[in-house]
Amino acid sequence: MDAIIWENDHLRLLDQTKLPGTMEYIECYDYRKVAESIKRLAVRGAPAIGAAAAYGLVLGAKQINTTDRKEFLEKLEAIAGELRATRPTAVNLAWALDRMLMRVNTSSEQDVEKIRRVMLEEAHAIYQEDVQSNRKMGEFGQELLPNGARVLTHCNAGALATAGYGTALGVIRAAKEKGKEVSVFADETRPLLQGARLTAWEMVQEGIPVTLITDGMAGYLMAKKKVDCVIVGADRITANGDVANKIGTYGVAVLANYHKIPFYVAAPLSTIDMTLSSGEEIPIEERDPKEVTHHAGQAMAPDGVQVWNPAFDVTPNSLVTAIITEMGIIYPPYTENLAKICKPNK
Ligand SMILES: CSC[C@H]1O[C@H](OP(=O)(O)O)[C@H](O)[C@@H]1O
Numbered sequence: 001m002d003a004i005i006w007e008n009d010h011l012r013l014l015d016q017t018k019l020p021g022t023m024e025y026i027e028c029y030d031y032r033k034v035a036e037s038i039k040r041l042a043v044r045g046a047p048a049i050g051a052a053a054a055y056g057l058v059l060g061a062k063q064i065n066t067t068d069r070k071e072f073l074e075k076l077e078a079i080a081g082e083l084r085a086t087r088p089t090a091v092n093l094a095w096a097l098d099r100m101l102m103r104v105n106t107s108s109e110q111d112v113e114k115i116r117r118v119m120l121e122e123a124h125a126i127y128q129e130d131v132q133s134n135r136k137m138g139e140f141g142q143e144l145l146p147n148g149a150r151v152l153t154h155c156n157a158g159a160l161a162t163a164g165y166g167t168a169l170g171v172i173r174a175a176k177e178k179g180k181e182v183s184v185f186a187d188e189t190r191p192l193l194q195g196a197r198l199t200a201w202e203m204v205q206e207g208i209p210v211t212l213i214t215d216g217m218a219g220y221l222m223a224k225k226k227v228d229c230v231i232v233g234a235d236r237i238t239a240n241g242d243v244a245n246k247i248g249t250y251g252v253a254v255l256a257n258y259h260k261i262p263f264y265v266a267a268p269l270s271t272i273d274m275t276l277s278s279g280e281e282i283p284i285e286e287r288d289p290k291e292v293t294h295h296a297g298q299a300m301a302p303d304g305v306q307v308w309n310p311a312f313d314v315t316p317n318s319l320v321t322a323i324i325t326e327m328g329i330i331y332p333p334y335t336e337n338l339a340k341i342c343k344p345n346k
Pocket residue numbers: 041044045046047154155156157158161162167168194232233234235245246247311
């Protein structure tokens with residue numbers, strides 16, 4: 001299932017808000033449609049929104065009506081700013097836009113039409129590199145999974161959250177491709193149910209045994225010794241190895257630590273932000289309270305209730321057993337070992 005397709009000179013986004021019931025693509029010819037799709041999580045997942053934003057900038061470039069390079073660049077920066085503002089936590093979004101702008105600004109090309117072609121090349125490169133990174137991550141990560149491994153995951157860090165194959169679910173896929181019997185416990189992941197709607201769907205599609213649990217069941221499942229390890233994705237990892245990921249991840253990490261179960265994070269280098277020294281500096285997106293008080297348009301809580309709805313939390317590096325990257329499996333001390341594989345973002 002391709003969440004992101006560039007076809008016939010426009011971007012097609014699988015509307016993930018309609019899964020698992022309906023597979024419907026959003027046809028984007030305007031960068032504002034891409035921005036709106038990222039905001040409402042029609043396309044979501046750190047690497048996926050980075051790739052979508054890169055293609056969104058390509059669409060924006062086509063909408064700038066000038067042949068003057070300076071004016072073109074000024075308007076392109078403004079469009080990039082609108083795309084960057086859609087979601088604050090996943091660093092891949094900013095990383096992809098910065099990479100696109102860097103490619104344009106370091107090009108000596110004066111012909112705006114040729115610049116547009118260079119931008120499309122760069123967006124394709126971002127997309128293709130993400131799939132390759134996921135496969136390399138899977139190759140390294142599957143070494144951590146013995147035959148018969150029972151893996152708990154939270155949210156969706158699969159093909160739908162990336163350009164394809166997945167980060168956490170890429171490790172699961174790679175283990176299966178090696179002939180290992182691996183099964184998955186998927187946290188439903190309130191409030192938007194990425195686990196129930198997306199991870200469970202991906203695993204069922206692939207014939208990988210998956211058991212859906214509510215978020216509150218993870219602890220008891222571990223206490224019953226039914227989990228061999230936890231693997232999650234990430235939206236931003238700081239230089240010291242702190243991890244921002246979907247809300248609820250921190251609780252799963254604390255439980256895993258209490259039950260002495262390995263807690264792994266699978267993420268490409270594009271998710272590691274070396275400009276931030278710790279997780280305290282990560283901007284955490286807060287979303288519409290209606291995501292918590294309503295489900296399928298039905299009120300689940302009384303009017304007047306207060307709501308707190310952070311979309312992410314931060315797991316301290318002390319609870320992270322290892323970080324699975326396309327450069328290999330990174331163990332503590334993270335500050336030292338991440339610096340060895342990452343170039344500073346800035
Ligand atoms: C492979 S990154 C997936 C990451 O992104 C998700 O957040 P959202 O669904 O809000 O975009 C979640 O944190 C996943 O772990």
